[in-house]
Amino acid sequence: MAWVAASKVLLYSLFYLLAIRSYCLYLDTSKSTHFYLVILWFTLSFGAKEQAVSLPICLLLFDYIYKRNFRDHMIWYEKTPLLVLTILFGIVTLQSQGEMILENTHFYPIYQRVILSFYTLSDYFTKAIIPINVSYLYPFPFQVGEPVPLWIYLYPLSTVLIIICLYKIILKKWLAFGLLFFLIHITLVLNLLSLARYSVIADRYAYLSTIGLYFILAYSFTLLCQTKYKQIVVTISFVYFLGFMVSSFNHVSTWQDVGTLKSRIKKVMESRKDYQNWKNKQNSK
Incomplete structure (x- = not known):
């Protein structure tokens, strides 16, 4: 018996891992196409589940693994579109289920x-x-x-x-x-x-x-x-x-x-x- 109702977790994970893979390819090749794919996979991942909001922080972890210089402004410029999307997705999430998330009672x-x-x-x-x-x-x-x-x-x-x-x-x-x-x-x-x-x-x-x-x-x-x-x-x-x-x-x-x-x-x-x-x-x- 498979839990079909939890398929959103699997979908979010799939697109999330594809985003990480595309980002690694971007770091290896510097081809902008791979970075655009990161944005696409991130959007699809968040569409499946809001936990995808952690992707920008996760990508910083890969910057660390790839020994990138965090003083390089390009690292932070790259994350700007992802952070903007994160804020927009966060607002949508709060509007759709904010009462459930923020309810303290x-x-x-x-x-x-x-x-x-x-x-x-x-x-x-x-x-x-x-x-x-x-x-x-x-x-x-x-x-x-x-x-x-x-x-x-x-x-x-x-x-x-x-x-x-x-x-x-x-x-x-x-x-x-x-x-x-x-x-x-x-x-x-x-x-x-x-x-x-x-x-x-x-x-x-x-x-x-x-x-x-x-x-x-x-x-x-x-x-x-x-x-x-x-x-x-x-x-x-x-x-x-x-x-x-x-x-x-x-x-x-x-x-x-x-x-x-x-x-x-x-x-x-x-x-x-x-x-x-x-x-x-x-x-x-």
């Missing part, structure tokens, strides 16, 4: 959203690397109006500590590229905006961003295969991908039909410690 206050963003970031990161406990719906870890559980504070704390401890490694160009690619494309869905959703994350929103993480895995595999530990690395990689296949095979049954999907969601909701409180609130409305 029935959602978490800003300080809780900041803390939730670290929780969301961690979930997207870990589920991309180790896709366990995947689900159609991922409920928020606490209800609106409730205090933030103490264990949630571990997410921003651990993120800061990891960056401090590993910053020298993170600064390696290939690693920084992969992580920045992931962050650029996942930032818009980290719950910093009060979107009217019932799920703290949505797997489909990470389709494009996880390319950055998989780039890191692929590059690491290549580097490690050049060492004396090649056989061990290949074996671990085989087991890793075998685990992916087994997990996918087992999860297919969840999507057998609407009944099995709703049954799985029901189990997820009822397993929460605050389920009864939430149910009582719904019944009292």
Whole structure:
């Protein structure tokens, strides 16, 4: 069973990647035709989904990879038409669904959203690397109006500590590229905006961003295969991908039909410690 309603994510990703490809060709050849194609693919990508708004920032990341001089005014002139389109697209988006995006009622206050963003970031990161406990719906870890559980504070704390401890490694160009690619494309869905959703994350929103993480895995595999530990690395990689296949095979049954999907969601909701409180609130409305 394919989720046809989410085809806009696939379309946006397709045109977005075509825009990146055209931009790389432009940087390689300096032919203006490729740059005009970037604008065309960007327009089509945004027409499919507003998440394409991140493209100008993403292209700056490729400028960095290509070792372009950011003091060169041409870099910024090139981004002007894209930024103008971004502003126009943003205005259209706000006019069409601005009330949903900017509505603060029935959602978490800003300080809780900041803390939730670290929780969301961690979930997207870990589920991309180790896709366990995947689900159609991922409920928020606490209800609106409730205090933030103490264990949630571990997410921003651990993120800061990891960056401090590993910053020298993170600064390696290939690693920084992969992580920045992931962050650029996942930032818009980290719950910093009060979107009217019932799920703290949505797997489909990470389709494009996880390319950055998989780039890191692929590059690491290549580097490690050049060492004396090649056989061990290949074996671990085989087991890793075998685990992916087994997990996918087992999860297919969840999507057998609407009944099995709703049954799985029901189990997820009822397993929460605050389920009864939430149910009582719904019944009292």
